[in-house]
Amino acid sequence: MPRPVIAVVYDFGSVAPADIVDRLEPLGDVVLAVCPSRHTEELAPLLADLAPVVPVREEDAHTLDASAELLSEHRPDAVLTYSERRLGTTAGLAARLGLPFHDAGTVRLLTDKYEQRRRLRERGVDPVRCRLLRTPGDWAPALAAVGLPAVLKPLRGEGSRSTHLVRDAATGAALATRLLTAPASGGGEEALVLEEYLEGVGAGPFGDHVSVESAVLDGRVTHWATTGKFPLAPPFREVGHFWPAPVTGAERDAVLTLAADAVRALGVRTGITHTEVKLTPDGPRLIEVNGRLGGFQAGLGRLAGGLDPVLLAAEVALGRPLPTTWVPDDRVTYARALPTPAEGGLLTGVRGVGEVRGLPGVDTYETRVQPGRTVEPGVATGELAVLWGTADAHDTMLAVLDRALDTLTYTFAGTPGTPEERTVRARDLVPAGPGQGADPAPTDVRKAS
Numbered sequence: 118m119p120r121p122v123i124a125v126v127y128d129f130g131s132v133a134p135a136d137i138v139d140r141l142e143p144l145g146d147v148v149l150a151v152c153p154s155r156h157t158e159e160l161a162p163l164l165a166d167l168a169p170v171v172p173v174r175e176e177d178a179h180t181l182d183a184s185a186e187l188l189s190e191h192r193p194d195a196v197l198t199y200s201e202r203r204l205g206t207t208a209g210l211a212a213r214l215g216l217p218f219h220d221a222g223t224v225r226l227l228t229d230k231y232e233q234r235r236r237l238r239e240r241g242v243d244p245v246r247c248r249l250l251r252t253p254g255d256w257a258p259a260l261a262a263v264g265l266p267a268v269l270k271p272l273r274g275e276g277s278r279s280t281h282l283v284r285d286a287a288t289g290a291a292l293a294t295r296l297l298t299a300p301a302s303g304g305g306e307e308a309l310v311l312e313e314y315l316e317g318v319g320a321g322p323f324g325d326h327v328s329v330e331s332a333v334l335d336g337r338v339t340h341w342a343t344t345g346k347f348p349l350a351p352p353f354r355e356v357g358h359f360w361p362a363p364v365t366g367a368e369r370d371a372v373l374t375l376a377a378d379a380v381r382a383l384g385v386r387t388g389i390t391h392t393e394v395k396l397t398p399d400g401p402r403l404i405e406v407n408g409r410l411g412g413f414q415a416g417l418g419r420l421a422g423g424l425d426p427v428l429l430a431a432e433v434a435l436g437r438p439l440p441t442t443w444v445p446d447d448r449v450t451y452a453r454a455l456p457t458p459a460e461g462g463l464l465t466g467v468r469g470v471g472e473v474r475g476l477p478g479v480d481t482y483e484t485r486v487q488p489g490r491t492v493e494p495g496v497a498t499g500e501l502a503v504l505w506g507t508a509d510a511h512d513t514m515l516a517v518l519d520r521a522l523d524t525l526t527y528t529f530a531g532t533p534g535t536p537e538e539r540t541v542r543a544r545d546l547v548p549a550g551p552g553q554g555a556d557p558a559p560t561d562v563r564k565a566s
Contacts, residue, residue, distance in 0.1 A: 121145035123431050124193035126173065126207040127164065129156040130200030132415045132427055137199065138167045140415075140427040144435070148191045150184070150210065152203055175206050185213035195434035197388070199410050199427070201275045204228055217387040217436065219408050226383045227408035228273050230310045233383065240382040242375070243403040247312040253294040259311040260286055268353070269293065272308035277353045278497040279306055282314060304495070315395040315402045322515055324348045326404060327362040328411055329376035329392045330426065332433050333385045338377045341424060342444040343369055344411070348548040350456045354498045356547050358413045359451035360421055360444050363511050364396075372401045379406050389430045413452045420480060420505055421450040449514045453504040455525070455543050457486065461494030462529035464501070465538070469524040473504070478517045481505040501527060501546070522547065
């Protein structure tokens with residue numbers, strides 16, 4: 118029997134290209150449908166070395182037709198993507214190739230944050246107040262409808278880009294004006310969403326939110342993991358994930374029910390979803406639903422064993438029966454991210470890595486920013502490094518990470534405004550409690566990215 122051919126629409130996303138090819142190799146032959154971007158241009162030699170490459174153009178329907186025809190020469194049995202920004206491209210290719218994936222309408226609901234909120238509200242899943250802003254003049258009516266505190270974020274986006282907590286009207290108006298009038302190259306946005314801020318419950322050393330990882334096959338929703346989170350760095354920057362989430366059985370049941378209702382309401386028929394849920398005093402509330410594999414899930418799966426999320430996404434795309442072995446819950450698997458400082462800077466040195474790598478339960482110290490590289494300022498999620506490891510319990514994980522955070526330090530060169538070199542402890546880069554969404558400082562208005 119010939120091996121299945123799996124077309125992966127590739128751009129920046131939740132899985133590295135070598136991981137895609139290696140992890141899918143037992144299942145079939147991979148073809149990379151590569152979209153033009155700065156990211157894929159930099160990786161072009163590597164991509165060509167890993168697998169057959171089909172260039173994808175999508176300026177209009179005709180160019181996407183031509184790309185689908187080129188891809189069809191490889192006779193793909195499945196098409197999928199691990200890239201948030203390429204969900205629409207993948208939907209277009211899947212429709213032209215007659216292969217299952219989110220349809221165009223579902224992709225719109227998954228990527229347009231305003232339309233998603235409106236659909237969830239209409240279907241009775243979650244009534245979060247929300248308004249769309251296309252010009253600075255939309256701020257006042259949006260504020261009147263939503264109230265404060267509120268979250269201001271891009272209509273479409275990833276990695277918490279340009280996402281702010283707004284507690285006063287003047288700051289919100291300034292942010293909306295700045296983000297809607299700046300050029301795209303300077304951090305500007307085509308449109309914004311203002312939505313009700315959901316106050317979370319105190320969760321001790323853990324974040325007050327979780328995510329649900331689900332596989333959907335022919336409309337049947339199966340949850341394969343509930344991911345715990347560390348407290349967000351201000352304003353809404355993810356700083357790590359772990360399996361399993363520290364919730365009670367009743368809390369987990371409520372979270373899973375909400376996630377399944379949301380996925381069905383958005384019309385997902387076949388694919389992987391990543392649903393973020395806030396834990397509030399009134400029960401779980403939806404943050405958002407994403408139509409692809411969540412960040413860090415590939416690494417957690419490799420470390421935990423028992424289930425490979427990267428492989429699972431391809432099995433779903435092929436229409437294979439879902440596995441019966443899920444994420445192990447007899448130990449804790451974690452990815453603790455050390456966020457880049459919001460003020461940015463030139464990283465000149467790192468100390469303590471050797472000692473941290475020797476701590477019990479730390480599997481890997483993964484460098485994300487090398488000394489000599491400049492970290493751009495802004496509020497989007499970014500990592501200096503990631504600590505990967507396992508522990509026999511949540512308390513054990515926290516104890517090891519406490520030692521690591523006290524050991525690691527990062528040195529940044531001075532800037533024209535702050536000429537002195539500064540050394541930052543890893544401990545000072547991460548928040549101590551579950552609160553999220555610190556008020557934007559004036560510099561955030563200027564540097565929103």
